[in-house]
Amino acid sequence: MAKRRSSSSSSRNGSKNSKSKRGIPDESLFQEIENIPLRMAAQDRYLNYSLSVITSRALPDVRDGLKPVQRRILYTMFQQRLDSSAKHRKCAKVVGDVMGNYHPHGDSSIYEALVRMSQPFSLRMPMIDGSGNFGSIDGDNAAAMRYTECRMMPIASEVLADLSTRTVAFKPSYDGTREEPVVLPSRVPNMLVNGATGIAVGMATNIPPHNLKETCNALLKLLRDPEIKDYQLVAGDAIQGPDFPTGGLIVNTKEELREIYATGTGTIKLRGVGEIAESTKAGDILRITEIPFGVNKATMVERITELVYANKLPLVEEVRDLSSEDIRVDLLLKKNADPEKVLAYLYKHTPLQTNFNVNLTCLTPTENPEVGSPRRLSLKEILWYFLKFRFDVLTARLTNELNSLLKRIHILDGFALIFDALDAIIKIIRSSEGKADAAAKIMKRFPAAKGGLDAEQTDAILELKLYRLARLEINLILDELKAKRKRVKEIEKLLADDHEDFASSGRWNIVRDELTQLVTQYGSDATSRRRSKIMVPTEEVEYTEEDFIIAENCHVLITVDGWVKRQKLIADPSKSRLRQGDKILACVAGNTRETIAFFSSLGVCYTARMQDIPASTGFGEPIQKLFKFKDGERIVAAMSLDPRIIGNIAEDPKGAYYPETHALAASSDGYSLRFGLQGFVEPSTRAGRRYARVKAGASIVDVMPIHGTETVLAVSADARAMVCPVDEINYLSGAGKGVLLMKLAASDRLLGFKPSTGDRDLLTVVTNRGAKKTISTAKYRTTSRGGRGIELQKNGKIAEIVDAPIEPPKNFEE
Template identity: 50%
Template sequence: MPPAQQVPFPLDGEGGPKRPRRAPKTPGGSEPPPPPPVPDTSLAEEAQRKYLNYALSVITSRALPDVRDGLKPVQRRILYAMLHDLHLSPDGRFRKSAAVVGDVMGKYHPHGDTAIYDAMVRLAQDFVMRAPLVAGHGNFGSIDGDAPAAMRYTEAKLRPLAIELLGELGKRTVEWRPNYDGTKSEPIILPARFPNLLVNGSQGIAVGMATSIPPHNLMEVLDACIELSNQRDLPVSRLLKKIKGPDFPTGGQLHATKEELEAVYTTGQGSLKLRGEWKIEEDDTKRGPSFLVVTSIPYGVERKAIVEKIAEVILSKKLPPLLDVRDESTDLVRIVLETKRGTDPQLVMAYLYKNTPLAVHVPVNLTCLVPTDNPEVAAPKRLGLDEILNQFLTFRYSTVTRRLEFDLGELKARIHVLEGLEIVFDALDEVIAIIRKSDGKADAAGKLIKRFNLSEEQTDAILELRLYRLARLEIQVVRKELADKRAEAKRLDALLKSDTRRWDLVRDELAQMKEKYGDRRRTKIMGAVDEPEFQAEDFIVAEDANVILSAQGWVKRQRELKDPAQTRLREGDSVLAAVAGSTRSAVAFFSTLGVCYVCRIHDIPPSTGYGDPVQKLFKMADGERMVAMMSLDPRALGEELRAPTEGAVEPEPPFALALTRGGLGFRFSLRQHREPSTRAGRKFAKLGENDEVLAVLLPPSQGLVALIAANGFALGVPVEEIGVLSGAGKGSTVMKLDEGERLVGASLDDLIEVENEKGKLLRENAEKMRGARGEFGRQCFPAKKDRIVRLVPPPVATPVLGKPEEES
């Protein structure tokens, strides 16, 4: 940003203007030149420019890897400093990690020691990198999520595979640039001999973009490179015959069809399903429990997180056949699950795959930096598999070419010196005489150049020649070396003149890499697997149970219920509803805000005490209360609650009846609520301002529903006159109310009993309230002085279930 605008007359301590001081004159007596004018720009433009600069810096200098060597800048600088500055070669000794971090931070990457150490640790973790590049000594973290030890305690050096990234740096194969303070040089890219971007993958979040490249098998990737080098326009489908898919260091099973993999690798983005592997181990006694052993876990998931989640499932008794979980892992993953004998292991694992991190979706985003015309600048781009491999092959071909040119140049320089020595050996006595008669090195050099037509390089080599090299055998050694160097130079020159021979060399080197470092695939590609579909009720013991809901919102499940009035409740509480059904059936709760919450009866905690607040089961809003509960067991409803008929235009029975305090009402199909809901529930009503659901009833197909207002007016409306809604809505007016009036109750009973403000009970027959929908009703309860407070519900009866279908 430009410097801030200066005040022409700075203020003194009292706030008055201070006289500007006269600018000092230059030694020549003239006035100094005026300062440059401050550019005039808007804050928005300056902020935009600064933010774009920041975004570009994060994208190109921190977060995204380069397609050529597959490394981010911090990783590249770590590897370079370990080899060039600390000489931590694979056959050398370890050095403290703090020394590595200090060198990298002080010379190449001034962004903090924590970031550098974390990046180095990742390069050494064999459960993160498919082919680790750093050898770590000490605690470098674990697959359990344990943090590595501090850098002062751990040591590191390079692995052999890292040398394949760095080995050709000394042969001018890549471009260089000054480091951040201009005191040293660093490579812009490493001359990688294998496609590290695919082999080790990468994760990163930049500004406005991210990358998520899974690791792959080195042998498969090199095979694909060799095939693509023969035919550069191979489609992704052909490359996938060599690269089967991602190969994670933690193993696992990848469930993806060939079509899914081709779509992901063609577009450069997508998601793949990865899950752990398991096997069965039987108890030796043949009478004890059986064991399921998890032998691999998904990539990027902490082992302890899986064990903790399985333990939660066991403690909550959501999976009754699962008895215990133990982590017996060493260097190999071994999570032992103890199950009841006779349990279907496929169903147990289907539940765990759905409800624990044993199965995850791995995102794929093949975004990386690709080279541009400016060697110091790379641009972000999302590539397909074929584009990534083609970019690497182009880079590899260029690197090999530059290496050959460097080697040829070095050979020619050596040949030139050897040719000078050969000339000397043919006139050795004369050369010695010239040197002895000269006045010094410079004089001798001039005379030798003039006599034998030598270059300065040749003359320097002759003058620096040791006397023992003048022996006859040594002369033969020089002549043999000259012959060998000429032959090698001829071979390199032929390579540089033939594109075909250079591509053959690239392929040969890739094949050598495959032979030296290749290993077997760890992740299995399963494709589409046909396995049993998990159903929650498969693990629920089918038995009848009762559910009790109190007026204050406490719910519990009991095996037997002789009299709801005798159940244990908190002081001042009462039973709102009691229903019965199979533990595999669902139960629906309806709230004042028009939300229906559905869960299985089995999911309601059993209790002989007060029970649990219903808010523990569902995510309810502040002030939301339950107004009704229904069992969705076919025996309680009188019919099976089937799914809506495909293509049906009108809602299908059975219908529930909803009424609001504002006098609105409608019927809705229970078929939309047959399955358990999320904790947030499903909307069945849209309420107007200051309105709430008063009651949800299960009416017969014909009959009266009686509505009572606080002013004593009541109206009995035939149920069939109330409209049916296909979705959540407000409904229509069932009973008109005077301004400010509210309904206090609604009932399907023949005898209606209400209570007024003085606590007096008033009764009336529902038939006397009969009228048409939308009327004001009639004054059935005197309420001129004492308004009606509430409808007195009849005692909650013990729920009775009919016979199961197979017994009917």
């Protein structure tokens, strides 16, 4: 029977094995699979991932102010005894131990965190003393970790103080082979002093750095008055505001800062510092000595240089970066330049002024010591969490010290007990067979039940060195016993006091003394003085764009294909350099501070300062680089709005219906309108401003200025022309279609027009056969608008209108 069962079992196993070999899974495996919706599975896993990022990577803990990677770096250096008195050690050694023992992520991220903890322009009080190239404020990367060395700064010892006595909770490392602290027992309010920046999943943190002395004063102030309000902590010798390592000016009111600290969120406006360093015959030197926190100095200098080369900052002659350990960027100003306006321009157009968005989000302690809860806190809440943490650390330290003292007193009691019976003890030891036999005989001689010795005391006696039996040594042991009993009473008294009584509680007094000592030791030297100044907001220095444009005469040339360029002088436009097959559309003159208007075929006017048109002696640049054109849109006319050229385009103060000088536009379907130019004086956005509405399939053919014009001559492709009074064409205050100027056949289209003052004005056209024909406005009688016009020729059509040779305006004067 046994064999048969074995055979049957073998058969079943063989069947399973054969299924497995054929690739058929065992049916029993499916019994452990649970079917759940994909949405639920994805949500579950994403929540786990986000929780891991929030608690284990991105957010600092409110107690020690450190992220896990920073905490693990300091703990590893603590284990390696790399304090401020040790020799520097290779960063690669530190990074390797951190990665192998506690932080199972890439070595580059660990090294980047180590480098940042050593940079004086990144942290208000760096925790690591680096030797070698650890990067610069210009954005230079640190040297490879095999070349650099590090050790801890003295302030880091305050962060790691009491760690050896296990005053904080520990947790297993990622592989379970070691233990690491959940938080470090920091005496330094590190989260406020050094700040933090991090992006988690669905939340972020951006905590500005603060002055150590002010932060400790705020903690002491809170201890003196636990009911103090948030706004009272942002006053006097307490926290005045952030204190950035790179200095700068904080341009916020006291009320704004108090609101930021009360809500845990807000915006801090931060400026660099510039002042006149010296004056020369060539001009003043504006020196920038401080820049906003987080700004790359090289990028800032490059941006200022770009503005100078682009002639957008003409008051600056030269930019020199003379920085060494201190920041020094010299701007050589032109003679009689206003430094205040230059600074105001730099604040607006360069990173010399930035916004720091405050977000006081961090991890707060929960019932589970290994997992923190993310919360946005106010300043008072952050200070309270730190004080409570320091109180808990102190309580744990006193408790551990008490246990250690009691253990030592227990041993010393044993020593004191046998001092009067040393001869008997020595005799017992000499007659014993070994340590265990001696221990048994001593414990029998001094039984524990009668106040004698226990095993622990007996073992300590047997390990006692003979020289300790001298009378002087015995007295030292008795003195030690007396001192330790006194210390036990002190600790028991401290642990028994009321921890809610902040005024008389012994433990709170110790916390207070430690904060005062911290200020005395680290808050009184030159490096700890406040660097960022709180600037009372004043009226901004007013300036206009014209203040930064050199006023000089220039010419702008625009081609039919849409290429544009600016030159100081164009004596003969016909000799300008053009692309093959291209032709000149317009050449306008004006001052660099004045506006030029480009009118497109879709009824949109694009305007810009003449200074903004690219200067070029070549083909120029496509106008699409300056403005945002639609498909098929092209420029049909250009006009200078320089008052010397265009005349008076403002509305008549006497109440006239339209300005003396305005514009006339006509579309290919025969419609026309007049409109004012005053609304186009200021430069437009890239999208431009609409001046006319055109039907689908039609387009604007031309736009011309009207200077007291009496009539207008219009010409169509079917060789028809008409002259009508300008007054019959409606003047529109907004963009519109206009009125019918010339009635056209279905196949006809309007080619162009020419305003006339009543004199003999000429218009040259080209027929489809290539012949040129001159049309005189004085040849045809004036009729009402909307007619079909007069036939110019019996056969053929008009191909295009050819204007007279384009020349710069004659009235262009200096």
